[in-house]
Amino acid sequence: LGKKTTTDTESVDFIVARVYDKKRTNIMPPPQPKWKSETAENETQQQPRFTMGYWQMRGLGAAIRMLLHWGKFIHGGAEMNFRDVQYTQDADGVNNWFKRDKVDMIQNANPLANIPYLIDHEEKKTIVQFLCICDHLGRKIGVDEKDENSEQRLRNAQIAMEIFDLRNNVIRLVYKFPNSVRTQSEFYERLPEHLGTCKKTYEKLESWLQFHDFTYFAKKDAVSSCDFHAFEMIDQHEHYQTLVRGKDGEDVEKQDMLSEFPRLKKFHAEMRSRPELKAYFESKEYKEFQLNNHTLANSWDGPGPSKR
Numbered sequence: 651l652g653k654k655t656t657t658d659t660e661s662v663d664f665i666v667a668r669v670y671d672k673k674r675t676n677i678m679p680p681p682q683p684k685w686k687s688e689t690a691e692n693e694t695q696q697q698p699r700f701t702m703g704y705w706q707m708r709g710l711g712a713a714i715r716m717l718l719h720w721g722k723f724i725h726g727g728a729e730m731n732f733r734d735v736q737y738t739q740d741a742d743g744v745n746n747w748f749k750r751d752k753v754d755m756i757q758n759a760n761p762l763a764n765i766p767y768l769i770d771h772e773e774k775k776t777i778v779q780f781l782c783i784c785d786h787l788g789r790k791i792g793v794d795e796k797d798e799n800s801e802q803r804l805r806n807a808q809i810a811m812e813i814f815d816l817r818n819n820v821i822r823l824v825y826k827f828p829n830s831v832r833t834q835s836e837f838y839e840r841l842p843e844h845l846g847t848c849k850k851t852y853e854k855l856e857s858w859l860q861f862h863d864f865t866y867f868a869k870k871d872a873v874s875s876c877d878f879h880a881f882e883m884i885d886q887h888e889h890y891q892t893l894v895r896g897k898d899g900e901d902v903e904k905q906d907m908l909s910e911f912p913r914l915k916k917f918h919a920e921m922r923s924r925p926e927l928k929a930y931f932e933s934k935e936y937k938e939f940q941l942n943n944h945t946l947a948n949s950w951d952g953p954g955p956s957k958r
């Protein structure tokens with residue numbers, strides 16, 4: 651077990667095995683969970699419209715939380731109440747997901763069981779796969795059009811997948827897959843190269859906004875579901891760019907990646923100041939959560955939350 655390395659495909663089983671491996675756990679004890687899921691506890695009185703489940707971090711959960719906050723703001727709390735089930739990054743959280751909820755979901759709701767998941771209680775659907783969850787929520791909270799032939803839906807789907815490609819590059823940057831980043835010093839070594847790759851995506855996204863003369867990605871002046879993950883990925887890079895170090899670890903002049911991309915900069919600022927997302931931006935889920943999950947990968951402790 652100890653000699654095995656983690657790859658994309660085997661990662662989950664191996665991660666579980668490692669979390670249960672007492673010796674390893676003794677070497678690197680998992681941190682105690684700092685937060686409980688406030689939303690989950692506060693809303694036990696009434697059946698929520700939606701339940702989402704994810705690790706207690708931002709990752710793929712962030713855009714889903716933003717969509718849910720948006721829906722709640724627009725439609726009023728009661729109609730769009732949601733529960734945010736957060737699995738802690740320790741043996742308890744791993745147990746609760748892999749040994750309890752996942753098993754139950756496979757048997758009773760969806761054989762593809764994964765996290766993030768979304769339960770739509772009204773429609774009695776359990777949905778997995780991040781992009782499908784955003785698509786479903788986008789229509790339910792009314793930011794996406796319902797007509798499947800609509801231009802907005804097509805633009806939305808393209809941007810959602812383009813952003814997912816960028817997200818997959820981040821995963822290679824922050825987790826210790828073979829031939830990828832395993833330690834903090836490797837992270838610092840690889841970060842400038844990654845930011846170069848990210849700029850290529852930024853160039854495409856900037857051109858897209860220019861081509862359509864849009865502020866947001868799928869509608870000229872209004873938000874669509876793809877915008878939430880687009881915001882999250884740009885926002886993560888606003889943090890990563892501050893971590894660039896010189897060869898000997900010395901501070902270097904801080905970058906401002908968005909200065910070359912005025913439309914992306916405007917998009918980021920517009921999203922950041924939307925009143926619909928105020929509660930989310932003030933939440934600990936945004937301000938304090940780790941951007942990625944390093945505990946379960948049992949590697950270095952990652953670049954950390956964006957506001958230290």
Ligand SMILES: N[C@@H](CCC(=O)N[C@@H](CS)C(=O)NCC(=O)O)C(=O)O
Nearest residue numbers: 662709710763764765766779780781
């Ligand atoms: N393609 C899936 C990937 C989901 C995924 O990799 N989930 C990770 C966390 S980001 C996980 O730990 N899944 C738990 C599991 O495999 O049961 C999606 O887009 O939702």
